Amino acid sequence: MTDFLKHHKFSILLILTGVAFYGSFAYDLNRADFIKLVGLYTGLFFISFKLIQLEKTNFWMLAGAAIIFRLVFIAATPNLSQDFYRFIWDGQLILEGNNPYLSVPDNWKELLASLNLTKQKLIQGMGSLSAGNYTSYPPVNQLLFTISTFLGGKSILGSVIAMRFFIVLADLGTLYLGRKLLLKLNLPPYQIFWFILNPFIIIELTGNLHFEAVMLFFFTWAIYLLHHKKWIWSAVFLGISVSVKLLPLLFLPLLLNYFIRSKKIENSGIHALNFKKLLGYYFVVGLTVKFSFLPFISSEFISNFSASIALWFQKFEFNASIYYIIRWIGFQLKGYNIIATAGKMLPLVVTLILLGLAFFQRNNSTEKLLKTMLLAVSVYFFLSTTVHPWYIATPLLLSVFTRYRFALIWSFLVVLSYSAYNDAGFRENYWLIGIEYIVVIAVFMLEILKPKLLSRLPYYK
Structure with missing residues (x-):
């Protein structure tokens, strides 16, 4: 015990400081106090970064810290989301x-x-x-x-605590399966802590009760099973993931080249066989989703649910990037907010990009598939009219299995979007949103076009 304390005293100090910071965040923070919010958030990012840097080979210490930090929120009422x-x-x-x-x-x-x-x-x-x-x-x-x-x-x-229990369990499942998948992909297993120990994940999911945690647990399980060629159960769990949050539907077209290999094998019938598997995978996903909706199905339900989904594209605006530029151009040309038109056109652009990634990217391995999924979901959010902070959980998790780190930076800078909430009401600060996306998109482009320029930074080691 003495030796443990001697060799890990700085890490223990970091964990204790983190508990104090998370306690302040959970029980003594008003969302309108932007300076305090950013200060605590920045401090917690530093603590997590140093912990992972110092203890990257000590799985149980990092896992223990992640659990302890989550337990701090156990009796807290969410303070960043209603x-x-x-x-x-x-x-x-x-x-x-x-x-x-x-x-x-x-x-x-x-x-x-x-x-x-x-x-x-x-x-x-x-x-x-x-x-x-x-x-x-x-x-x-x-x-x-x-x-x-x-x-x-x-x-x-009491209901909040029960929901928090499910979310923490989901994160632990993601930790377990994500680490196993990293090992199978010959990647450093500690990389899963860029997700599990990330203050963004702890605050937005455990703290503010966003069920992206559950969606991503089932999604990780689906990818893990797919990597092991257990495609039927993979499809079932992907369908459950969709039935938590609809976002994984975005990834279905990208499976095309995963099943139908680009390598030509003459006279073997391998393409036809794999195409049947692909259709079978889609069928099982669809059947799982349909089964989950059965208790609620009616014509009125379909109308209401569709209208609710459409609102996110055609009515709501928050923390957008490219869309805000398009909206500004629309004001100059039309003199009014063109969200109704842009909200219909941007999903079509996203669909075309997805189809391009599906047909022209050689997603014939789990590594390549995860990389393409990361690019696809990131472009989707870059073109969205609404990007709530917790949405970034999906690109963040996907980035763990790739060499890309722009999502890590995004998970830090997305806190700038909370500048919109102040005592005077709701008003977005476009300068801060501009800083968020200029940095994120710049790193995104550098990682794709000039990866060697960033290779010496700590996040890339």
Whole structure:
């Protein structure tokens, strides 16, 4: 024990400091206090960076630190996001036998006086934007909301703790499977801690209850099984991942060359066989997703759910990059916000890019597939009208399995988007958003075009 303390005293000091910083973040931070938010966030990034640098061969110490940091948040109410109120609202509706996809919380406002105190707090807490729209959370997510609400009883904090339990378990699953996949790909296993020990992940997922953690656990499981040629179970888990968050649908076209190898094998019938496997994979994913939606299916559900998804492209704007430039040009040419038009066109551009990556990238190995997935999802977010901070969890995880590190930088700089929240209300600071994306896209381009220029930096070692 004495030798352990002697050889790891600085790391232990870093962990204790991290606990203090996370405690301040969880229990003593107002989202509008941007200076304090950035200060704590920067300090926590330094702590994680030094811990990984010092203990990269000590798996259990890094894993223990990751668990301890998450446990700090156990009884904290999320302070950077209001989404958890909607999660609990949807869970309560299901427990009462109601379909959460068929009504909006605002429809209940006429009955507000007769609603129980918890429901009143939920409607007021989630804010007008969420309360005025149909839910967009897929069925497996809804299942977790329901279980958490049941376990929490009538207590909002109890439901929060239950949801946090699921998210921490999902992160531990990602740690286990991600490390195993790194070893199979002959990559340093400590790289998984750029995700698991990243303050961005701990704060946004465990702290603020975003279920990207669960989606990415099932996604990692799917990729791990795919690497081991267990494509049926891989498809099942990818389908479950889609039923938590829809984002993994983006990756389905990229599997084309993974199944249909680009290497020509004459007269073997190998292409035809693999094409059947590809179709089979798509079929199993689709069947899994469809099965998860069955309890809610109706024509009204399809209409409401589709409308809710479309809103993210055609109505909402937050922390965008290329879209904000397009919007500015639209104001100069048209004199008004062209989001309705741009929101329809940009998904078409993304689709064309995805098809190009699917047909022209040789995604015939797990390493190449993960790299292409990273590029695809990053371009998708660069072209999106709305990029909430927790969205960056997906490119961050994918980057762990590649030589690219721009997503790590993005996971730090995305905190600048919180400058939009202040005591005067909501107002985005476009200078800070500009800094965020200029740096991220510059590194992104350098890594693709001039990787040797960055190879000596610590993040690349």
